Amino acid sequence: MREACRKELLATGLATFVNTRVKTIEKISDGQFEVVDHADKHWVGKKVLLSYGAREVFPDLPGYLDLYTRRIFPCMFQFGYELRGSPSGGLLAIDGLANLQHAALLTLDGHRFADKMTIYTNGDQILFESLRNRFLGTTSIHLDDRKITHVGQDTETSQVVINFEVGAKCLESFLIHRPKITIDQNLPSQLKIKPSESGGIQVAPPFYGTNVRGVYAAGDCASPMKTITNAMTMGSYAACGLSRELQTDKY
């Protein structure tokens, strides 16, 4: 879809795509903005639309990254359908997911694809107790509070192997874990753009302008709803707002 959009825009002769990393951005005296990229090239424009996404921060767990999105899934609406009917699945209640409500919700998401779920709390006793109370009487949801040393994949069955400081390892068809998300505030802070409560860029619908006139933001960097369709929708509305502002500036 991106390719098709780019092709159409390029055909108008009105758009140029430059694949470079922005280093600095500032509002210069005549109301224009100047961007300096990593090759120290300067770019000047009348409006800015920030859409630089968000970054995942992974837990410090050996083996995790090799399995992320392959057997460790951040969201069961996006992953796991192929593994439906699995005998067992697990959830890592660690880092950002060491949270009663969130861990419980995602465990139930996983339960739709596995007959049995185990929640691993990695030594967190308080969380272990809260989750035990939450699922009291639910025989298909288990808890394990042992400290995890590393995770891997069984070469024969492709199952996830969870290794602990003590006791036998466990095997699961898949694990659920959602890494923390961070949004870089470097470019917005250079423009004195206000951050949102959730740590992104604060924008006002429907056109997603920021508190600095002429600067818009769209997608993951400006929304807690981190999906492709939302990013596309925000981007197209921001582009409408931005082009209307260009017209109003002129007349």
Ligand SMILES: Cc1cc2nc3c(=O)[nH]c(=O)nc-3n(C[C@H](O)[C@H](O)[C@H](O)COP(=O)(O)OP(=O)(O)OC[C@H]3O[C@@H](n4cnc5c(N)ncnc54)[C@H](O)[C@@H]3O)c2cc1C
């Ligand atoms: C593992 C995973 C699976 C997902 N699966 C789905 C799914 O199935 N369905 C769905 O709808 N969504 C899914 N998402 C979410 C989706 O990928 C995002 O919501 C979407 O890509 C956001 O688009 P964006 O343009 O805001 O940011 P991005 O797609 O992240 O694009 C931002 C771009 O800006 C660039 N950039 C960053 N800093 C700078 C800089 N200083 N200068 C220049 N460029 C910069 C980045 O390199 C990147 O190319 C998934 C996300 C992850 C992590």
